[in-house]
Amino acid sequence: MVIRVINYSEKEVEARTVKSIRECTSYIGKGITWIDVKEPTPTVIHELGEYLNLHQLVVKELTKPHGRSHYEDFGEYLFIVVMIPRYDKQHVHVSRVSMIISKDYVLTIQHQPTHVFEPIVERLTTTGTRIRKMGTDYLLYVMIDSVVAQVFPILERLGDRIDRIEDELVVNPTTRTLERIHRLRRELLIIRRNVWPLREILYNMVETESPLIKEETIPYLRNSYGHVVDILDIVETQHETMGEMLDVYLSSVSNRMNEVIKMLTIIGTIFIPLTFITGIYGMNFN
Numbered sequence: 627m628v629i630r631v632i633n634y635s636e637k638e639v640e641a642r643t644v645k646s647i648r649e650c651t652s653y654i655g656k657g658i659t660w661i662d663v664k665e666p667t668p669t670v671i672h673e674l675g676e677y678l679n680l681h682q683l684v685v686k687e688l689t690k691p692h693g694r695s696h697y698e699d700f701g702e703y704l705f706i707v708v709m710i711p712r713y714d715k716q717h718v719h720v721s722r723v724s725m726i727i728s729k730d731y732v733l734t735i736q737h738q739p740t741h742v743f744e745p746i747v748e749r750l751t752t753t754g755t756r757i758r759k760m761g762t763d764y765l766l767y768v769m770i771d772s773v774v775a776q777v778f779p780i781l782e783r784l785g786d787r788i789d790r791i792e793d794e795l796v797v798n799p800t801t802r803t804l805e806r807i808h809r810l811r812r813e814l815l816i817i818r819r820n821v822w823p824l825r826e827i828l829y830n831m832v833e834t835e836s837p838l839i840k841e842e843t844i845p846y847l848r849n850s851y852g853h854v855v856d857i858l859d860i861v862e863t864q865h866e867t868m869g870e871m872l873d874v875y876l877s878s879v880s881n882r883m884n885e886v887i888k889m890l891t892i893i894g895t896i897f898i899p900l901t902f903i904t905g906i907y908g909m910n911f912n
Contacts, residue, residue, distance in 0.1 A: 627667060628739075632660040634750050636759050641747065647673040658762055659731040660750075664739040674733065678703075680726065688724050691737040695823035697830050703728040704838055706766070706827060709820040710740055710773050713780045718813040720820050723773075727766050727838060734769070742772050763843045770828070771850045777821060777857050781864070784810065788867060799875050807875065811868045818861045825854045 631650045632641045635657035644650045647670060650661050663670065668689045675685035684705050687693070698705045706725040711718055721738035734743070746768055749755050757768055787810055794803050828851040832844055839847075 627670065628664040630662045630664075632662070632747065632750060633657050634660075634758060639750050639758070641751075647677055651677045654731050658765070660765065661731060661733045662736070662743065663734070664736045666735055666737075671735070678726065678728075678731075678733065684726070688735055690722075692722060695820065695827060697827040699834065699836050701836075704766075704836065708770065708773055708824065708827075710742055711777055711780055711817050711820055712740060712742075713783055718780065718784075718816050720816065723769075725766065725769065727762050729762065729838060732762050732765050732769075742776055743769060746772060760843070761840060763839045764846070767843055767846045767850065770824070771846070771853075774821075774824065774850055774853045774857065777817065780817065781857065781860050784813065784864060788864060788871075791871060795871060795874050804872075804875055807868055807872050811865065811872075814861055814865045814868065818858065818865070821854060821857055821861070825851065825858065828854060 629644050629647070629650050630641065631644055631653050632639065633653050633656050634640070638657075651674075653659050663674070666674075671688045672685060674680070675682075675688070680688075680703075681700060684698075684700070687705070687707070693707060693709075695709045696707050704725075704727040706727070708723050708725065710721045710723055712721060713719075721736065721740045723740070723742075724735040726733035746757070746765075749757050749768070752758075757764060787806070791803060791806055791810070794800075794806075828847055831839055832847050832851060
């Protein structure tokens, strides 16, 4: 388990790694505090719930390593769960990140550690950036936008795999090609299933009346909403392409089978009369 605390304001920023929940919560109130916890134990999560006065249902939800993306407004804080697609070893995997956003702090819990938030840390350490001048709602936007932005490279890699499968379909489709088509369709469904709720989350944040989401942050959230819609359109197009490729494969297999049947028919047409004549002259009569 790793607990990282980042305190920042427009003029200064300070990042540290702490060993206990009591220590990290002692920094809340000194500017904006970002508490990032990786691979926490249930005990640590319950301690966080007590120190931050979180609802029991939220604490219970924070202990779950898997689930579905969703958004809830608890008045004094917002509770958001985001499923992050990542590409590892030619396969799509999903990591869960839970977020608590209050006026003074942002809490992120990563059950499966990712590097998606590391560029945000670099932006925080740079003087004069917009993120240093804005509040916790803008930090939330940057986090969600980082999650959305990393989906596009995944779709590009899947697009390259689609191109290779198309070439294979034209040259020499095999049963391995069929396996690749089904695997790729399954990975596209994983992305769509985990990105689709982000559209609802961002829509609710844009339309919310919560004082935690300021008016100047709404255009940025709306921009991320547009990116999510673009991702879903690309996923839908690629999924339809995989369906068409499956039809092409089945047609190719059917054509090859017809060629084999045609060849067997020609061979049978040649040998059936010969077999008939041989059968007659092979009988025991003069």
